[in-house]
Amino acid sequence: MKGWPSLTLFTASLYGFWLLLNDTFAPGQMVLGLVLTIAVALGTAAMRPLRARPHHLFAAIRLLFVVVGDIIRSNFAVAGIILGSVKRRSNSGFMKIPMDLRDPYGLAVLACIITAVPGTVWAGLSADGRALTIHVLDLQDEEAWVRTIKYRYERPLMEIFE
Template identity: 50%
Template sequence: MKLPNPLLALLLLLLWLVLNDSTDPAHVVLGAVVGLAASAAYRLLQPAKWRSRRLVAPAAGLLWLVLLDIIRSNIAVARIALGLPGRERVAGFLSIPLELRDPAGLALLACIVTATPGTSWARHDEAGSVLTLHVLDLADEETWVRQFKDRYERRLMEIFG
């Protein structure tokens, strides 16, 4: 039988022994079992290899866009929090149908949504591929959906295929 990740298992065993401050045989056996189980579980968590035809340009464009959106959203949320005058704001949930199916792309999309103030990832229906967002300033749902798909999903699909 081949060990799934022997270096990780060994490091976890050593960490176990250091944290328990013991080299008692029971701790060695228990640490070895924990190390082997964790290294086997780690192998299952590794993402599938993905390929990208063009990575740098779409990723750089997406990064720049996300940074600008984070700055813009921080300013908008600060205006709301400080009670500065402006138009009436309505918070709400928004359903966005997604074409993006790649797990790594969806994970990055979740990171983008989480990093942008005023929005939060509420739910993803994998079967119907619908993302539910909570938006602090939901003025026009149709515009929000179109901008979200154009700004983020389209670029992520270029990267993750």
């Protein structure tokens, strides 16, 4: 699994999207999709300055399930906060987290995960990439948030991308 050629992965997922969008396996669409996706992949290759090198497919799948579980759990947590008392609602704030992840694609995925999970929003990375600022809706236990982000999301991402 080491070093997937990312262009192939990109082409394959684009092809999958094309067939899904047309909802068909008709031979004409399959050929057209193949031609289009290869053309798009070659045409945009120059616009992607660096290639992602994801490995460890199983770690990625495990991370996906962890994130879906967290999204479901924190949906109800945030719903509780919104419906709760004024005191619970005005408990938000910014916090800083030290970062070890360096790969830009890994950071992009981490940004998507943090923002997609209700209750936390990615608010920026410092210029040297060592400190991450996030905004948290329920900021009671900063340590717990640092632990969640570092062990649940950052560790697997470092495994996948570095």
